Each structure stands twice: as structure tokens, then as C-alpha cells.
Amino acid sequence: MQKKKIAVLFGGCSSEHEVSRVSAYSVIRNLPKEKYDIVRIGITRDGRWYLYNGPDDKIPGGEWERSEEKMPAFLCPDRSVGGIVANAPDGFRTVPVDCVFPVLHGRNGEDGTVQGLLELSGLPFVGCGTLASAVCMDKAITHSQLANAGIPSAKYLWFYSSKYTSEGAKKIKVKVNARLGYPVFVKPANSGSSVGISKVLREEELDAAVARAAAESDKILVEEAVAGQEVECAVLGNLDPKAAGAVGEIVASAEFYDYDDKYKSGKSKLNIPARLDEAVAAEIRSIAERAFRMLGCRGFARVDFFVRNGREILLNELNTIPGFTPISMYPKLWEASGVSYGELLDRLVRLAFDDGAKNFKK
Numbered sequence: 001m002q003k004k005k006i007a008v009l010f011g012g013c014s015s016e017h018e019v020s021r022v023s024a025y026s027v028i029r030n031l032p033k034e035k036y037d038i039v040r041i042g043i044t045r046d047g048r049w050y051l052y053n054g055p056d057d058k059i060p061g062g063e064w065e066r067s068e069e070k071m072p073a074f075l076c077p078d079r080s081v082g083g084i085v086a087n088a089p090d091g092f093r094t095v096p097v098d099c100v101f102p103v104l105h106g107r108n109g110e111d112g113t114v115q116g117l118l119e120l121s122g123l124p125f126v127g128c129g130t131l132a133s134a135v136c137m138d139k140a141i142t143h144s145q146l147a148n149a150g151i152p153s154a155k156y157l158w159f160y161s162s163k164y165t166s167e168g169a170k171k172i173k174v175k176v177n178a179r180l181g182y183p184v185f186v187k188p189a190n191s192g193s194s195v196g197i198s199k200v201l202r203e204e205e206l207d208a209a210v211a212r213a214a215a216e217s218d219k220i221l222v223e224e225a226v227a228g229q230e231v232e233c234a235v236l237g238n239l240d241p242k243a244a245g246a247v248g249e250i251v252a253s254a255e256f257y258d259y260d261d262k263y264k265s266g267k268s269k270l271n272i273p274a275r276l277d278e279a280v281a282a283e284i285r286s287i288a289e290r291a292f293r294m295l296g297c298r299g300f301a302r303v304d305f306f307v308r309n310g311r312e313i314l315l316n317e318l319n320t321i322p323g324f325t326p327i328s329m330y331p332k333l334w335e336a337s338g339v340s341y342g343e344l345l346d347r348l349v350r351l352a353f354d355d356g357a358k359n360f361k362k
């Protein structure tokens with residue numbers, strides 16, 4: 001059988017650029033080589049696209065950007081091209097691919113933008129389409145969709161940062177007090193990796209937290225702080241998604257699971273399985289599958305929850321391109337269910353080819 005060509009997209013204009021490089025490096029190394037050839041497309045932090053042909057070990061640290069072994073390239077929306085257009089020294093050339101795996105986290109990659117381009121291109125691609133990606137990226141929209149479906153989440157309110165003037169802030173503070181009470185979490189509505197997120201213990205700290213969030217997004221979310229466990233569920237599939245048998249638990253080493261704790265300090269712990277009654281874990285799996293279906297997700301998503309008092313389940317967020325290093329929660333949960341990292345990647349690519357509903361729409 002002829003090998004399929006998979007374009008792996010990495011980097012991106014996002015606060016999670018570095019994380020994406022590390023995820024993509026392990027995806028590239030572990031995609032089964034007997035079935036797939038890989039085309040590497042790196043996107044710089046300022047949004048330049050390149051076809052990269054150098055060694056893979058220059059990807060995670062970002063050295064690939066200084067390599068000579070690259071040429072400007074872009075994914076072409078023109079369906080007759082069926083892949084990449086590269087600007088080689090001897091002129092433009094097309095590089096057809098069979099499938100695209102966007103290993104991009106956060107804005108301009110996980111938020112529906114790249115997915116829109118992929119839908120236009122008509123190419124099969126791994127993961128959610130434009131709408132589900134965009135809905136899951138915006139935490140305020142996710143909350144309202146969950147509420148419509150009767151899926152519990154933390155109490156919240158949101159506002160545009162431009163409303164947080166001296167007069168506006170007073171009104172917002174009244175609402176925060178009346179509807180949520182302190183402590184609260186203040187977040188940019190559409191960032192990831194905890195960037196711009198603060199835990200606010202009292203009203204005097206709110207202004208600074210809003211300013212931090214506003215640096216990331218013009219839409220600000222305030223949520224009641226949920227005291228309890230933080231657990232994550234790995235969902236895989238298209239129209240009939242299945243959650244991995246084990247639910248995972250994060251035990252943060254910091255005040256909350258912030259950027260350093262996620263990627264730098266190495267001190268946070270993962271418990272697989274989570275310390276939960278099996279009935280609660282089963283309910284979490286069932287809610288995760290329901291949310292995945294209801295929001296129109298495809299391929300994969302990591303669905304994150306809080307559990308209060310060991311039993312009250314609140315959905316926190318869906319990550320439509322979850323962290324994907326071998327030590328990341330998503331692949332680890334599948335491994336605990338007997339699906340190896342390489343097999344998981346193969347299933348994701350096969351799901352992309354199977355997903356007729358997402359692609360080739362006329």
C-alpha cells in the first residue's frame with residue numbers, strides 16, 4: 001500500500017507556540033513510518049509559514065527557524081492543488097498531501113482559523129472543524145452552550161474589557177459580589193495554557209487581574225473559584241466518540257495549574273486514574289462524550305472538569321488540540337486504556353480520513 005503523506009503543522013502565532021513545537025516533535029517522531037510520510041510545516045510566532053526539511057530535533061527548541069533547510073510555503077485553499085504551495089529557489093512548486101495534522105495550540109491554530117483554511121482546501125485533517133474549534137476556544141461561548149445542554153459548569157460572568165472603565169468596573173464588581181463571591185478566577189475568554197489567568201481572593205485585586213487578562217483578549221471571563229479536584233477525560237472518535245477508560249487527575253503544585261506548573265516546574269502530579277468513585281468517573285466519561293457530540297467535535301478533545309466534594313461534576317473546558325507529548329495527559333490516558341502513543345496517532349489520522357461530514361462540502 002502506498003504511504004500517505006501527512007502534513008504536520010507546528011508553532012503558530014500563539015502564546016502556546018513553544019508547547020506546540022514540543023507536541024509536534026513527538027507527533028512527528030511517533031507517527032508510524034511504515035504507513036505515513038511526513039511533510040513538516042512550521043509557522044513562526046509572527047505568522048510566517050515554511051516547509052521545513054531539516055532534522056526533527058531542531059523543532060522543539062525552535063532552532064529550525066534559523067535553518068537553511070526551509071522555504072516559504074503555505075497551505076493552499078485551492079482544491080485543485082490538494083496541499084502546499086512552496087516558494088522554492090527555482091520557483092513555486094506544489095506539494096500534494098493526503099491529510100493535515102494541525103498540532104497547534106491556542107489562538108490561530110486551535111480556534112477554527114486554520115480549520116477554516118483546511119475546510120476550504122478540501123483536505124482531510126485531524127481534529128475538530130471550524131465551528132467546534134471556535135466554540136471550544138471561547139470559554140464564554142462554551143459556558144453558554146453547556147448551559148443550554150444542561151451540563152453543569154462553574155458560575156460565571158463575562159464582559160468586554162472596554163467596559164471596565166472606572167464607572168463600568170464598579171458595576172462589574174457589584175455583579176461579581178452578588179453572583180459569584182470571592183475567590184474568583186479571571187481569565188481571557190480565548191487564551192490557553194493558563195496565560196493571563198489569575199486567582200483573585202478579594203475585590204482589591206480585581207483591577208490587576210482584569211488588566212492581565214485584557215492583555216490577552218478583549219473578552220474577559222470571571223468564574224467562581226471551584227475548590228475541589230481537577231480531572232481530565234480523553235475523548236476520541238467522530239460521531240460516536242468514546243472516552244478513555246481512565247479519568248486523569250492533576251494535582252497542581254502552585255496555587256492553581258498555571259503556565260509554570262504545566263510546563264516548567266515539573267512539580268505538578270498526574271494521578272491516573274483519578275482518586276474518584278467509579279460511579280463519578282463513569283458520569284464524567286459520559287458527560288465528556290455528550291459535550292463532545294453536542295459541540296460537534298471530531299477526532300479528539302480533552303475534556304476538563306472540576307469535582308467538588310468528590311461528587312459534584314462541573315465541566316471546565318474542552319481542549320480541541322490537547323497537549324500531545326508522550327507525558328501529556330491525553331496520550332497517557334489512552335495508554336492506560338491499552339492504546340499506545342503510535343496507535344493513537346494512527347487512529348487520529350484514520351478518523352480524519354473517515355470524517356466525510358467535515359470535508360469536501362460543496
Ligand SMILES: Nc1ncnc2c1ncn2[C@@H]1O[C@H](COP(=O)(O)OP(=O)(O)O)[C@@H](O)[C@H]1O
Pocket residue numbers: 154185187191192193194195197223224225226227230252256257258304306316317
Ligand atoms: N473556576 C475555577 N476554579 C478553580 N480553578 C480554576 C478555575 N478556572 C481555572 N482554574 C485553574 O486555572 C487553570 C487554567 O484555567 P483553564 O480555564 O483551564 O484555562 P486554560 O485554557 O489556560 O487551560 C485550571 O487548570 C485550574 O487550575
Ligand SMILES: [Mg+2]
Pocket residue numbers: 193304317
Ligand atoms: Mg485548562
